[in-house]
Amino acid sequence: MPKQVDHESRRRQIAEAVCQLADESGLEGVTLRDVAARAEVSMGAVQRCFGTKEEMLVFALGHVGEQVAGRLSARLTASPAQSARTALGHAASEVSLVQEERRAEARVWLAFAAQAAVSPSLAEILRSNYADLHKVFAQLITEGCDTPDPERAARTLLALADGLTTHVLIGHLSPTAALGVLDGHLNQLWNERAS
Amino acid sequence: MPKQVDHESRRRQIAEAVCQLADESGLEGVTLRDVAARAEVSMGAVQRCFGTKEEMLVFALGHVGEQVAGRLSARLTASPAQSARTALGHAASEVSLVQEERRAEARVWLAFAAQAAVSPSLAEILRSNYADLHKVFAQLITEGCDTPDPERAARTLLALADGLTTHVLIGHLSPTAALGVLDGHLNQLWNERAS
DNA sequence: ACCGTTCCGATGCGCCCGTATCGGTTCGGC
């Protein structure tokens, strides 16, 4: 076997380029040529890593999903002693990517979400990501507060986080306002049965 | 002046075609040729109505915004005698386009939202639409329940509705589950201070 | 040392995009 190259790391490198471009000009600004240029590899290399453009996008979406999930679990395990309330607050603000430094990831997420509405393979990845996030949220809610339907509370929180992401991206809400909404919702959730 | 044609109605006809195509294959499946074919006019007619493709998209987005707003106010004025609670429920379920027959509009909305993240002129339209919806929600909430911060409650509800739309489109939630989330949230909102 | 396999970058191909252009047609004004 001649010339070995670490395919996996190259794929990640390309996925990173995809995300940068999707952040700058949307998913339709992601062309094989531009991706290759941004990743500083040749176009042929991109084609060898991914047989088709769709494959590349699927991998990139999985990549960002892993990043978000990784940051989330890192944040949860990093300081486990805190209350479930603050843990959930951190988790939710992590998932809704309202912080300035996550704006790029938010744009990438929105672009992929739109594409997923007409591309089953992308939708599949997104569904699996959402299922994971739902489990985490539901677990935290079950542990931390005695709301009657933790599953529904988790669905609510996840949808709220995504809606806030969208509204911040569009400019309808400021990041501060979004965080305020999130915090208020969590407070309401905590006081629900503890009147 | 020779040959008069109703520009405005033709623009609406074209906007309708844009929505149909965006529903079927996303915004990037919207090409001038396909739009012209779907609207059953020539490509030249499309070009005369809209100087550029972006103009056409902006108009189409405004068009769907008007439709949603129109349906919303129609539903609110149609049966004004009902309680503010049910009025808000109807409004929210109307805005979150979870019903099967609104699926097309939902896909169109998501496609435009993603594009708006990188296109200021589209973002402008969306912001104005959201501002209107926010006013309606805030008004209903102020009238109907005595939550301490109606503005924030309105922001929460609007973001939640959008997030649910997205999740239903992707297939993470069923329309029924989404409606359940919405209803549960409104109940929580109503019981907040009425313990 | 050399050989076959694997990787590489460049180039070509066919297609479709948005836009510009243009001759023909239709009609109101005089």
Place this chain on the structure above:
DNA sequence: GCCGAACCGATACGGGCGCATCGGAACGGT
């Protein structure tokens, strides 16, 4: 009745796209 302005459909054009191809470079096995 004709004339010019407004409209129409078709076609031309330059460019960028995704994908396929190919000669050569790089390297491990024997």
